Amino acid sequence: MSRPITLFTGQWADLPFEEVCSLASDWGYDGLEIACWGDHFEVDKALADDSYVDGRLATLSKYNLKVWAISNHLVGQAVCDHPIDERHQGILPARIWGTGDPEEVRQAAAREMMDTARAAAKLGVRTVVGFTGSSIWHTVAMFPPVPASMIEAGYEDFARRWHPILDVFDEVGVRFAHEVHPSEIAYDYWTTVRALEAIGH
Numbered sequence: 001m002s003r004p005i006t007l008f009t010g011q012w013a014d015l016p017f018e019e020v021c022s023l024a025s026d027w028g029y030d031g032l033e034i035a036c037w038g039d040h041f042e043v044d045k046a047l048a049d050d051s052y053v054d055g056r057l058a059t060l061s062k063y064n065l066k067v068w069a070i071s072n073h074l075v076g077q078a079v080c081d082h083p084i085d086e087r088h089q090g091i092l093p094a095r096i097w098g099t100g101d102p103e104e105v106r107q108a109a110a111r112e113m114m115d116t117a118r119a120a121a122k123l124g125v126r127t128v129v130g131f132t133g134s135s136i137w138h139t140v141a142m143f144p145p146v147p148a149s150m151i152e153a154g155y156e157d158f159a160r161r162w163h164p165i166l167d168v169f170d171e172v173g174v175r176f177a178h179e180v181h182p183s184e185i186a187y188d189y190w191t192t193v194r195a196l197e198a199i200g201h
Helices: 017-026 043-048 050-062 073-080 102-123 148-172 189-198
Strands: 006-008 031-035 066-071 127-130 175-178
Touching (some): 006 066, 017 031, 017 050, 031 050, 043 050, 050 066, 050 102, 073 102, 073 127, 073 148, 102 148, 148 175
Parallel strands (some): 006 031, 127 175
């Protein structure tokens, strides 16, 4: 197989992991990009219990599937987002939401993204796909006029919050693949260039 064809499980997170594996196998996929929500891949369980990771790998093997990437978009979104509100409560694990204090949520999300890198390494996966959130996305409409200093502060916030996370990714040999997307610090070509500059590539 020169290029594996995989399925991202996030859209089916309401289904049990094994059912998604069975469906993907029947549909002819080579593997999965496993979402870190629903019961598909739980970062805290992966780090706490070796048998959890072994169980996920065994289920994949049962259906002749492999895994090359996991995704933690929902938690990654909360690292930089502004505002943090009820929308986040609906997508985050209760242990990340906590009391709902915005800064506590951001810090818990950052710790979870570090743990996601560690869990990926434990699973034998070298790529985590996800979102970063953005403290300045709400300024995109550009009215009232947005001073350049406000945009600069948004990229500084991104760099300050994501550098420690990316350091852990480097330590464990896992890449973070940011999905360029509306509501993120990088949502088009130019904002991607700026985001890369902010973290020194």
